[in-house]
Amino acid sequence: MGLLEEIGAKAKAAEPKLRNLPTVKKNEVLATVAEVLVREQQKILRANENDVAAGREKGMSVGLIDRLQLTSERIEAMAEGLEQIVGLEDPVGEVLGMKRRPNGLMIGQKRVPLGVVGIIYEARPNVTADAFGLCFKTGNAVILKGGSDALCSNRAIVECIQEALEDCGVTKDAIQLIEDTSRETAAAFMKLNQYVDVLIPRGGRGLIQAVVNQSTIPVIETGTGNCHIYVDESADLQSAADIVVNAKTQRVGVCNACESLLVHEKVKDAFLPVLADRLKEKQVEMRADERALPLMKGAIQATEEDWGTEYLDYILSIKVVNSVEEAIAHINRYNTKHSEAIITESYRNAQMFLDQVDAAAVYVNASTRFTDGFEFGFGAEIGISTQKLHARGPMGLLALTTTKYIIYGNGQVRP
Amino acid sequence: MGLLEEIGAKAKAAEPKLRNLPTVKKNEVLATVAEVLVREQQKILRANENDVAAGREKGMSVGLIDRLQLTSERIEAMAEGLEQIVGLEDPVGEVLGMKRRPNGLMIGQKRVPLGVVGIIYEARPNVTADAFGLCFKTGNAVILKGGSDALCSNRAIVECIQEALEDCGVTKDAIQLIEDTSRETAAAFMKLNQYVDVLIPRGGRGLIQAVVNQSTIPVIETGTGNCHIYVDESADLQSAADIVVNAKTQRVGVCNACESLLVHEKVKDAFLPVLADRLKEKQVEMRADERALPLMKGAIQATEEDWGTEYLDYILSIKVVNSVEEAIAHINRYNTKHSEAIITESYRNAQMFLDQVDAAAVYVNASTRFTDGFEFGFGAEIGISTQKLHARGPMGLLALTTTKYIIYGNGQVRP
Numbered sequence: 001m002g003l004l005e006e007i008g009a010k011a012k013a014a015e016p017k018l019r020n021l022p023t024v025k026k027n028e029v030l031a032t033v034a035e036v037l038v039r040e041q042q043k044i045l046r047a048n049e050n051d052v053a054a055g056r057e058k059g060m061s062v063g064l065i066d067r068l069q070l071t072s073e074r075i076e077a078m079a080e081g082l083e084q085i086v087g088l089e090d091p092v093g094e095v096l097g098m099k100r101r102p103n104g105l106m107i108g109q110k111r112v113p114l115g116v117v118g119i120i121y122e123a124r125p126n127v128t129a130d131a132f133g134l135c136f137k138t139g140n141a142v143i144l145k146g147g148s149d150a151l152c153s154n155r156a157i158v159e160c161i162q163e164a165l166e167d168c169g170v171t172k173d174a175i176q177l178i179e180d181t182s183r184e185t186a187a188a189f190m191k192l193n194q195y196v197d198v199l200i201p202r203g204g205r206g207l208i209q210a211v212v213n214q215s216t217i218p219v220i221e222t223g224t225g226n227c228h229i230y231v232d233e234s235a236d237l238q239s240a241a242d243i244v245v246n247a248k249t250q251r252v253g254v255c256n257a258c259e260s261l262l263v264h265e266k267v268k269d270a271f272l273p274v275l276a277d278r279l280k281e282k283q284v285e286m287r288a289d290e291r292a293l294p295l296m297k298g299a300i301q302a303t304e305e306d307w308g309t310e311y312l313d314y315i316l317s318i319k320v321v322n323s324v325e326e327a328i329a330h331i332n333r334y335n336t337k338h339s340e341a342i343i344t345e346s347y348r349n350a351q352m353f354l355d356q357v358d359a360a361a362v363y364v365n366a367s368t369r370f371t372d373g374f375e376f377g378f379g380a381e382i383g384i385s386t387q388k389l390h391a392r393g394p395m396g397l398l399a400l401t402t403t404k405y406i407i408y409g410n411g412q413v414r415p
Numbered sequence: 416m417g418l419l420e421e422i423g424a425k426a427k428a429a430e431p432k433l434r435n436l437p438t439v440k441k442n443e444v445l446a447t448v449a450e451v452l453v454r455e456q457q458k459i460l461r462a463n464e465n466d467v468a469a470g471r472e473k474g475m476s477v478g479l480i481d482r483l484q485l486t487s488e489r490i491e492a493m494a495e496g497l498e499q500i501v502g503l504e505d506p507v508g509e510v511l512g513m514k515r516r517p518n519g520l521m522i523g524q525k526r527v528p529l530g531v532v533g534i535i536y537e538a539r540p541n542v543t544a545d546a547f548g549l550c551f552k553t554g555n556a557v558i559l560k561g562g563s564d565a566l567c568s569n570r571a572i573v574e575c576i577q578e579a580l581e582d583c584g585v586t587k588d589a590i591q592l593i594e595d596t597s598r599e600t601a602a603a604f605m606k607l608n609q610y611v612d613v614l615i616p617r618g619g620r621g622l623i624q625a626v627v628n629q630s631t632i633p634v635i636e637t638g639t640g641n642c643h644i645y646v647d648e649s650a651d652l653q654s655a656a657d658i659v660v661n662a663k664t665q666r667v668g669v670c671n672a673c674e675s676l677l678v679h680e681k682v683k684d685a686f687l688p689v690l691a692d693r694l695k696e697k698q699v700e701m702r703a704d705e706r707a708l709p710l711m712k713g714a715i716q717a718t719e720e721d722w723g724t725e726y727l728d729y730i731l732s733i734k735v736v737n738s739v740e741e742a743i744a745h746i747n748r749y750n751t752k753h754s755e756a757i758i759t760e761s762y763r764n765a766q767m768f769l770d771q772v773d774a775a776a777v778y779v780n781a782s783t784r785f786t787d788g789f790e791f792g793f794g795a796e797i798g799i800s801t802q803k804l805h806a807r808g809p810m811g812l813l814a815l816t817t818t819k820y821i822i823y824g825n826g827q828v829r830p
Contacts, residue, residue, distance in 0.1 A: 016771065019771070107791055197803050198803065212608070218636075246829055355434075356431065356435065358431075358434075361820040362822065363822045365823075366824025366825075367827060367828045367829050370520060370827065377516055377522075388530065388613065389613055389804060389805040393820045403808075404774060404776065405775060405807075407781055410781075413657055413658055413662075413782045414785060414790070
């Protein structure tokens, strides 16, 4: 049995021990992990220094180094995140809608853990504690495969978590780290169907596509977001400008940021020059189509490629459309099914947009930046699903559970 | 653009036209399809004769020929199936649990079609009409790839469906048949992520495994069933015998039939000789472990391989266990996560079995044969999912839908 198979077998063996763990025990473990992380922070920080030094040496970008680097404050934030998970309701065990059939069978659906969850992510050590917290609270065993550049940090964090598990008398196989960060091992991990129930990639487009293409394990595809805002002819233009500026600039490197603006031709003259001034204040590069270009000082000409691009940067593409129907058709052609918004005072156009735009979250008169597990009130987020199976949109604890039918009979046989 | 891509693009183009089709229009189409199928039955039967003659020539088994063959009665049954779907509630458009967030955003989940559903199946022409009916009622476009041995029959049925669609003024691209039944085309179909949202294989283990291994499109794995019944020490033995005989013999070729029996050692002497007589009456071959063997006249010795085998035949494996815990551990090791039953009068053992057995459906004191969309009251069934994502257990119309978040705001921006 190879090392990877061994990890899988251990996770599968841990699964039945976690499946029915009482909520109080799970909360005790999570609180203990939070304590141990803070207590052992010097060990974690030393390990992280190794990763950061190696990263600098190989010329990692400032942004990637920032995501990799830990500080006392960041470790305390990890611990706080776990304490927040303690406070969330445990979804496991709830029985949904038990009904009696004509033959007397009582059939209900019980919420249960998924089993073994695999998480593949990049060099962000904070994901390690966070992913464990969410998977553990929902009774799942978790196998982590983090980016090679964060290996020392991840190992130190996982050691702290395993120490806390053992202190609480729970199997330390509830979390396991794949330390071999080679591509071959990653590929083999994605075919470990015998042991892993679901695989969740967390990271950029390249990582997610690699997992979708290679994995034989069911995948929850999380997300890239080429998000649009359509400013309708009936929009309140002051509010529209506030929303566009917020969705574009409140934070640019995130999947729910606005990347493309569509404007009805009847309001282009009143709206675009004012908006251009506000975007310029925020140093946003504007890439406008032919009709928008003369109205936006400082804008450059957009190309076909812009309509399909998720910039994750201070860049916005702008296009003028003749109708809500044209806006909807454009969005459904170029979007990544993430988050889309219409700004309108028209009942008809609002309903049409909600009905016809194909995306995980469709907004009327609000910023796309709200697509987020915390903003939606889930108290946690494991990612934002842009696929249609199992979970769509922000995923909280419920997305880490499945159901099974439980049936109470009294001797029924099938006629 | 290849032929397959063209089919995909047509389905994707049909999708927005189907997404918000009124229920009355969908029901009109389904009723018209039922009419056309009955009216054009001679055409369908002639096409089917070609398939059956070719099947006989190449030496297809009697069982496969029976599944391939159509008769007037079977075509009428197809039409009735569609009329039943007319009678089912349309799940599309329901808004689930809209709530107001502290910032005033109203966030709800709306049930919507999956989009484009791919179905890969064997030489069973009745699946063609049935799969269309369920996908169409839920607003999905469907691409079918049936077994090559049923191509003439499938083509004739799809022509009838497309005729009915056009009669009702709905795009005929709502259903498309892939006529090239080569393996290469099947493999390419499974990677058509750009156009197909979900792939559902319907058929035997080989087909399902091929789809799971090759598809990059999300798959709903349907199922093989190595189903167990555990007769506890406290069981009502009369009822236990009735349930075992029913679950084994009421219909043997189906995934929810019982394949393996576990018996507590304290009741083996009282139970197994009586059960053996009843199984013999039904010509069931008994493969028993060492302790059961002397108690069951006519039984043969089971081997390790038997515990993991789905016979789909008049064969049952039998094993004596020392406790409910041993029964649960055995089941979780060998089962295919389909349907499992305990026969018991013990509250503790019933609850333990329900909690700890990992399967789509877990029964107390009833036959496993009830795991079925109709028996569960869904009024329809597209298959029985044995995976944990999206849908688990019998899948009715709901499994062919997803949700999207709809958000009503009044100018909210993210602070």
